[in-house]
Amino acid sequence: MRAQSLLCRLGLVVASVTALAGLPSGAAAQTSTGSIRGYVRDSSGTAVAGARVVAVNVQTSAQREATTQSTGFYSIIGLAPAEYEVTARQIGMTAQKTRVRVLIAEVFPLDFKLAASAVQLEAVTVAAAAGVETRTSEVATSVTPLQMERLPSTSRNFFDLAVLAPGVTVAPDFVNLSSSNAGVTDKSFSYGAQGPGQVNVFIDGASLKNDLTGGESGIHGGTFGQDASRGNPFPRGAIQEYRVIAQNFKAEYQQSSGAIIVATTKSGGNEWSGDASFGYQNKDLVAQDSISRAQNFAKPDYTRYLAALSGGGPLIKDRLFFFGSYEGNYQNRDALVNITGVPAPGLYPALDTVSFATYNGNFTSPFRETLVFGKLNYVVGSHSTAEASVNVRHETDVRDFGGFAAFQNAIDHGEDATTAILKYNYFAGPWLNEANITYEHFNQNPAPNALNLPQRWFYFSTSNTCCITLGSNLSTQDFTQKRVALRDDITYTGYHGGGDHVVKLGVSTSFLTYDLNKANNLIPQFFFSSNPSQGDAGCAPTCTGPEAYNYRVPFQVVWAYGSPLVNTNNTQVGAYIQDDWSPSSRLTINLGIRWDFESHMYNYDYVTPTVVRDTIHAYDLAPVTKADSLVKSQLDTTRYFTDGTQRKKFYGAFQPRIGFSYALDRENETSIFGGWGLYYDRTYFDISVDEMLKLTRPTYIVHFADPDSTPVGNQVAWNNSYMTADTTVLKALVSSPTRAGREVWLIANDVKVPKSSQFNVGIRHLFGDVLVSATYVGVRSWDGLVFNWANHALNPNGSCCSSNDYGHGFSSILYTTNSAKTWYDALQVEITRPYKRTGNWSWGGGLSYTSGARSVQGSGVVGDVFSTNPNSAAYPKHPTNDEKSRLVANWTLDVPYAAGFQFSGLITVGTGPRYSVGGYFPNSGYVPGGWTPPQYPFIFPGGWAYRDVDIRLRKDFPNISGTTLGVTVDVFNVFNFNNFSYPDNNNGNPAPNGLLSDPRRTQIGVEYHF
Template sequence: MRAQSLLCRLGLVVASVTALAGLPSGAAAQTSTGSIRGYVTDSGGAPIAGARVVAVNVQTTAQREVATQSNGSYAILGLVPAQYDVTARQIGMASQKVRVRVLIAEVFPLSFKLGASAVQLEAVTIAVAGGIQTRTSEVGTSITPQQMSQLPTASRNFFDLAALAPGVTVAPDFVNLGSSNAGVTDRTFSYGGQGPGQVNVFIDGASLKNDLTGGESGIHGGTFGQDASRGNPFPRSAIQEYRVLTQNYKAEYQQSSGPVIVATTKSGSNVWSGDAFFNYQNKDLVAQDSISRASNFTKPDFTRYLGGFSVGGPLIKDRLFFFGSYEGNYQNRDALVNITQKTGLPAPGTFPALDTVSFANQNGNFTSPFRETLVFGKLNYTVNSKSTVELSFNDRHETDVRDFGGFSVFQNAIDHGEDATTTIFKYNYFTGPWLNEANFSYEHFNQNPSLDTPNLPQRWYGFPTACCATLGSNLSVQDFTQKRVALRDDITYTAGGGVHVLKGGVSTAFLTYDISKANYLIPQFFFLGNVFPSDAGCAPTCTGPEAYNFRSPFQVVWAYGNPVVNTNNTQVGAYLQDDWTPTPRLTINLGIRWDFESHMYNYDYVTPTDVRDTIHTYDLAPVTKADSLVKSQLDTTQYFTNGTQRKKFYGAFQPRIGFSYALDAESKTVIFGGWGLYYDRTYFDISVDEMLKLSRPQYTVHFADPDSTPTSGQLAWQNSYLTTDTTILKSLITSGKASGREVWLIANDVKIPKSSQFNIGVRHLFGDVLVSATYVGVRSWDGLVFNWANHALNPNGSCCFNSDYGHGFSSILYTTNSAKTWYDALQIEVNRPYKRTGNWGWGGGVSYTSGARSLSGSNAVGDVFSTNPNSALYPKHPAEDEKSRIVANWTMDVPFAAGVQFSGIITAGTGPRSNFGGGNFPATGFVPGGFTPPQYPFIFPGAWAYREVDLRLRKDFPSFSGTTLGVTLAVFNAFNFNNFSYPDNINSPNPAPSGLLSDPRRTELGVEYHF
């Protein structure tokens, strides 16, 4: 009783603090629950006030009870997604009971008509209702438990099924057995003409947003580790269901200007149950792609084991429940190192110095092991009829030895490690029209790519007909740690007789960022046959290519200095929203949220004195063309700061409005629409380089060819320089021959990226089939990009005149918030939830998207460095994207085949376009997005460049003592379609493919056990 009283007091304290703060509670409040709303009337349609509506969780018997308002309306809020028996009772009326399935982030409409009765009888079950949502103004797709368990996916990454939502693209799961896709590891998703960094994922209300890393290209990221992992962010067996929200999501969602995924985890019930699974693939179950076959590429060894189990049940019946799961992802793939004359190595005798390099000793197949362990545990406690407590823990650990093969030897491998831990404590309290949801979470994320073979200088060899052989260690060691402690509270109140459902919240997250970026820890020595004077460091003294003939390197690149940055950040947010139902047919969603971060950028950064003085000096009296370029492009008053010029942004107010209107009393036909403003954030990884480029600069030292006397920009080569000895390397840097440091300047008025989203659509329910058609639009702006102050176009309009700035610095880069995107699309979706009648059932859906994406201020969506020399040269142009895509899915019980289920996913698309022409600018014949890949027949003639059919068969054997054993056979890309990718800049109308967008046919064998 004391514990129960303490928890109740805790909820009241949180609510009181919220009220005293004068703000609504729980800014980070992501809807991981659902609700039931409706009306109770008599047989003549008159509202019944004071009727009791009770919802009982079928699995746990947890009960929620409310009374109807004067207009007969009721709302049961904060329901865990599950099946519920909902009963409506009123004295003198015949009670009714309906079993419904409440989905995540769903408002389930349920109304009762009670007939008069002289005797209060036991409630009569009148229907079994499935979850088909027509009244929401959001544009989203629910991924149900049935789809999670039955549809074929190439991995157990729960992101895979997000592709069922119109307009969403998911990075494929590559086995990487072909020669064309080696090293592809990111598992991300994106939507609406924006990159994968503009998404967010919420699991049980906790954000998995990656604040730190997106890679220096800036195009990856979004969630913890998915920018650089072939693994899964969360155990799929622990995810009950999720919803993909792509448009017009409410004010409770933050840190995303693109789509969000909202997921809820499984919980234990009053019956102990569980399952186990094992899936297997090897190289004999994977076909060889056509590009590899054409090059006589030998298929390397490969095995993948996916295994796991879950179990849940009561620790105290009706009160305390446990659920736990484990998943292991174990992969071994061989990567072939093959540096031979056949693959591009010059013939013996062509360059005698090359004949002394032991390439042959480095060749062969080497194993790339990947290991991932996912653990999840959860306790649910029903304190009483008005409050619940939940505690969960998730841990992810993975290692991956990779990034070698082809012309990169095994010494070049990195050991990529990732660890993520999340702990969540939730307390819910409900009484009458009030619901309070308090949440505490702790998250720890670490990404640590390190050297698998350390302390070997790296040698890079560029051959005349192939590029490029790499011997020695990998170059860099990095360590990113993000820790987040978050406090959040949400309050929901049903007011005005159910006409208004008000929800508000505040949250505060305290974060620490610990970053170590020891880039170029290993020196990289470059070898070529003939070297241009600008690359050899001897221009203008040299007049033609220098004949190094691989006898000595022409340059070395190395960095040293302090690679560490440690800092803190505080994220605060608040929101208020109202779901207003002025009439039973019309719902208006009004909301506004506000967000603030104390350290998204280096607001207290001080521009170093030597940077200020040097640029000012040569602005006043330019000496070189580079000086003049910097003077003409860079307004130093907008970039130099003494630590006070950068103002923190307090103006992230984001209004959001939506509506839905039912054209009929049964809400079978609904018109919906909305508009909203959404702020995102920029990776701190980009911001810290403003400091690290100066505190740990990267240097280049040029060496003269063996037959020439060093010029003023060169050193004479000595074999002792080929080392990782920092004393020797530092002597090269201090010789006066090294290039200067790179300077990154972030604008003092740097902005936060944001998007405006709008849509209008219609839904119609044909029986149990829901059809919707929606126009969606997204406009994003203020994307961060870097510009080169000391670069310019060549006189013929091609890119680029590149000149070392000099004066102790190599390049001057400065930011602008000039990247913009446009997205307009028609989205059509048809869905029928799986429904079983007798011994047979089926369900399925189709989504179709036809859209146009454009961007300006950048050459590629999300790439902060695709603006060479500056963003002003990139007007609005088509993006390299796919115009149309269709995705179909189905699950069906095979007639007359007891225990056999057949499911599949079909994906067809027009393929991503590529840029046509070289030089990146119109003056050179460059046409952005000007190449459309060849289209091939599939269902329709000549309609698609991308085609994939994934199939799955499952056979369940007769149950024994309440247990079920099943075997599965899944075939991915069953018809072995070639889905080609093409080079970025294409100069031929019929180019050769450069790679693949999907693996060839893959088969997976599996077994599943349920009890």
């Protein structure tokens, strides 16, 4: 009844807010806009009431205005990020005007001081205030249009420049995928001690949150598609600018317990203009990495073409504007298949017929991405605007082969995404309102590139070589997430009790559909070895000693059969209210609270099957093996068994947030700020549905007897007809229930939602044009979901593990706990100098420095939902990905006395992550984070394990009829540093086993503005 009552009340709130959409309102919500606030005073410092402040968008001539209150305070909210001409007027005073650039999610402080005048004169132009925000309580970094245009970026992925924000890391963009870089294919970002799954991205107010997939480990993800794609989630040419808010973001933002990116797209203006660019890179422009060179590998073929075209202008001057963008990312890279260690001919005659050498060679791995964006802006009238936009992404990537995996083993990874946004805005006086509808359709579809070839897996004992893979990739998956979202935000600036207030409230409702096809192990996998163990052969304890198969027949096959389909709906509801309260012109207090609810984050109506209940009860009633007693001791069945009513939906996601900023001087050059907030996130639906799929689609394991022996136990005699992907043959083969290696996944009925507490305090000071800030930030996250192993435990000596059998017909019994916790404490220093001309120099730059510590408890690795240790509680608090220090510097410079030359770059140095020593288990001398990689000097004081310098040189040719042609050269890792990675759980003195970045590579391009 309480839940029904709460939903009824929420429905009334939604209805009320929807009704308010007809009231005076404004442009976009703060998730895609900015604002200008300040005070108008006379020459003596006295507040001027009733003054008119008008902001005119230089690009579109759209006009917004506000009237000052008795304190002289004014606020123009909901401004599209752009350059504005702002004028302040009052009868009897000389008007003033200035130009400012408003950035996304920024509150631009702009004060006016008007002089008395007996005659109404033309507005006097005054110098603009410094283009930096000094009074926010957020820990945030803006990435400006100029930085987007000029700083080097390897693949036009707009995530690349998120590294300008202290504490933010971005997955590298590797030219070639090999053992040197661990086959990294995700392009994601993370903050602090939390993983990429805890971030969110808002583009024009639409959330790109990935509800479904985060990789089987859960350590990727965040935004849809980026958990498994090297592509760009959005065309860079359509992004005008964005803001990385690492901490203390306001109550209007949802579904993130880490950092968020808030981006706005470009719009057309009153003049037609456009841009075209082309970038090219091939293997001759890329150095070979030191690891491949040491192994005498030939440099593989590689080409990449980056094409972009965008343009916009008026369809009806001052009323209707269009902007469109296209980007293509076309790559061909060769991957080397190099199967070695094959036993000498004649040693195992059965292997001689396989002809492993015929699978070797370089094979092309094509990547194709197409991004198309279109947008219409319409000025409906003096108090209303409308906007419609569509973004389409299509991507294919043939990959995951090379080394010991034949080209047959490749997957064709597909990504498709469509996002459509419709906004209607109405504004007048102190009211601002935005109503919008968003439609999203995301699809991810990894599937075997070669179909219906049974997979053969080989282990060569003579050379200890593992694992040779021939045949199709094992699994076909299809994840579809559809969202229809309704959102309405209202802002009111007319309340002045106890000071000036900007009050904002909003409600959002998202209707989602999840369609999953997880046909894992769709292709049968046959295992070959010369002498598999008794356990692998499936004959223990009847047989004695290793079995002599000698590759004549496989010793086992693994195959899954059953329904892989899941279809369900989910509703996400959010509501918030926040107040930016200024008791005085120097103090601002940000107060807010947010509430979120999901109807189907977990399987709330799931019913524990009878077979699972009976199995667990069998452990309870008759503990005859070590595994039985383990299960009995670790599982409280009242927490994990459900008849569909025990799991309660979570209505308690109330998230208070508070922040402040205080100017220590009247000029607002020095301010202190701080904040605290509670932030809830979510768990991937992909993880929870396996509770059903592991039972409805079990994995079967069939053991075959060696050709010289009679089958024993559950073994069967081999028949050559079994080497097939024909489901009819395989169904008959696995028909015995004892061959089902099913897993039981038990999700606790009281499963919790992950959350974090964020807090910070800092100081900012403006030295002329340079803003310097120093901030202490802290994050504590808890209730992270982890799966534990009920029928496995450490041995008394601390080794692993006391059971690994198939007790009662199940290979594994896993159960969840909310045991994962993280800690992050850091000092973050940021120095920013906006681009501007000083004498003969036009330059801008910045530096961000982070010194911090990251720790995790209850999990081996941040974001990993599977505990390597059978019981996650055995993991004490320990360092994780704990890079102590990282420094990122950026600059852009118009080269003096060299007309048309621009020089820009990025420098990144870091002390490198700490690695664990020993194994994961107590008997192995496990020391989490016990080893730090070698450090080297470079430019900045201290030692650095990671060093990278990227530069960009551009030459603009003389302007012809209003057009500009530029030639660009980008060089990444210009000094060709080896940024090595090392094995985790090492011996304390490990050799490098991979690279954290590519070697030196050059990209040439041409850009044309018209």
